Amino acid sequence: MLVTQEFTIKVDGNTILNDLTLEYGPGVHIIMGPNGVGKSTFAHALMGNPNYETEGAVEFNGKDLLSMETYERARAGLFISFQTPTPIEGLSNFQFIKQAMTSLEKNQSIKENLSNFRESANDLGLGSEWDKKTLNVEASGGEKKKNELIQLDMLDPQTAILDEPDSGLDIDAIKVLVEKLRAFVNKGDKTLIIVSHYAELITKLNPDTLTILDKQGNAKQTEDIQIAYDILENGFNG
């Protein structure tokens, strides 16, 4: 369960999002909003990105999230997929996931890890040598997004915040994405928070709540998912 209480996010002293009081329990939650309102900022502020100043309170499974360092938040079960995943020269995809698995104390043998990695990569249509490719360097935009999904698959967090996971994916990959996200949620006691404006994704995931961020930096959370479709049809001003 992720609960924010009067959560405010600032950058260089400028308020981006203001007094957000939101609740994300097990299930699927959608976040929508016009470009530039701070959807990614919200996600990364929860993850503890040092570029953001925060006020208020955020509780994650009963613990004070804001008192934790970023790596501690990840170890507590929080995951964020990046809209533009960071490339790191000299680090292979598999080396990265292997180290992450170790840090999160997901005790698997290297052989098992590699096998699972390759299976996940194969499901997403990535080549057989994907484990050897350099992390987010030798990759198209869509492939980088797929890489994030492999990490979600393997790290299996308790709460995942996915920032536009559908962007850059082709139709076949979207199908796999939906399958993987459904499988994730169906494990039970998982929270999935998705920033998306993709109707098909919203329909297929059947979300429990919708959060709308506006240009004034405010947020409204509702269980009325029909609002999402109204926005998709008429726009945010409609």
Added chain:
Amino acid sequence: MAELEYNLKELRNFFDSGIRFNNLMNESSPMHDVAKECYASLLKQNPIDNKFYKNMQLNTLNNHLNLGKVNSTGNVSKHVDDDYDILIDDGLISINPDSRYNYIEMRSGLKPKNIKELNLLSVDKRNNGLNLYQPYLKPTGRLSDIAVIHSLNPVGYKISPDTDLESSILYADKFADEDLSCNLVIVDIGARSNVNISEFIQSKNGTKIIKVLYLIRDNATLTIDRSFDLDNKDDSLCILESNFVQFPGSTLNVQTQSEGNKYNQDLMFIDVYKDCNTDIKGCHYLYENNKNNCVVNVHHKGPNSTSKVDVRSVLEDNAFSSFLGEIKVDKIAEGVDADLTNKNLLCSSKATAFTEPQLDINTKEITCSHGCTISNIDKEHLYYLNSRGIDNVAGGDMIKQCFLTQ
């Protein structure tokens, strides 16, 4: 036995004083003529004052006092270095009795097997031909000239043509004293040979100057994996100058790694003729007060050759690094493809890195690129790793490792 303390700047006053029976004093030395030339050059300008060293913190080297013992008998350490095929020190070269290049027969006095493939060069062998290498050892105005003047004798090894060979070389500290150690070494790789050498530079409690001349004959391939001693760094000052001559069609691959030491220079000067390939890689992880100075000078003297230089350093604490990368392309060297990269990652506010590329291109018909950077750990990289549960220590180590080995 009288003792003499001196620094490198003062050394030129003692070359002909009898402190050592060096190449200059020894008229029978195969390097006597070129030693005289180097000495004359050094008297005109002390290499300590050479502007070539302007960014290399030479004071550390020059402030060190070498302790020479006049009329010393030069006791040689009897420690046997088991892990190496060939051991080299000033005027000394020997093959490890347990090496594959020596067999039981050697212990009983018979000739070693494979003598045709690898021939040691030393003055105690008749017709060693060492004097024929003098034209490659002309004065440079650099500290390596001291090795030509002041070493006891040149040594080296020659690989026969059409030979495939692997060997490990130890540049040792057999004398185990605190005097300046000078090594002058010749490595002659025969035509069409394929030679892999691993070199280990042992630390010395004091200053060591090593000058190595590598001749890579036509269509030969020389691969060197060079590493510097990780022990006794605090007392070790080392100047290693490697001069490579790549004959047409040859290939040179060098991988060098170190953690620096009290003072280290790893200098490479490479003359590249036509249709050659040159690949130089350096990885240096420097911490505490360690210093490391790299020079890679590639001179393309013939057409259609390629060269790639990639030297990287990670610096922590108060470490110091300098890099001078030079590419020179002669007018006749058309079709050359040259690339020079030096990257430095500063992980401490007190670490210092200098990087300087120099290009001297005298023809238009080439491809030449260079990139020299100094950066800090990218906070976005660290954040990405943190977001996957990897803490700052493990994440920092990963980033540094990737930086060095990418």
